[in-house]
Amino acid sequence: MIDDFETIFSGVKTKKKEGGNSFGPKMKKIIADMKKNKLWTKNDRIALIACTNKPYDATIKDCKKLFDKKIYFPFPNYATRKQIIRHFIEAKVGKQVNDFPYETLAHISEGFTAGGV
DSSP: OEESGGGTSBSOOOOGGGTOOSHHHHHHHHHHHHHHTTSSOTTSOOOOOEEOSOGGGBOHHHHHHHOSOOOOOOOOOHHHHHHHHHHHHHHHHSSOOTTSOHHHHHHHTTTOOTTTO
């Protein structure tokens, strides 16, 4: 599982001073070498899960070389966000909270991922 995979497949270079790291280019080379040297075959079953909230920062060409399948998960809709918020607040408080503005939070969290709500 690779989180924030756009840092690996990004055309943007960051400096260590600016909070960047050199992990991305190294990881990209390791993955490319593994695929190029055929360390796995088509009969091997490998799941490499890459997550990002900035897919537009990754270079599509490099991503297509590595991943055979892409599955895009849509952002949760209003009703789902409201249920997620209700679930976590009630789990934290330990009881149902009737006067909490779930609707307001669901509206302002539009565009958030399910984990970000």
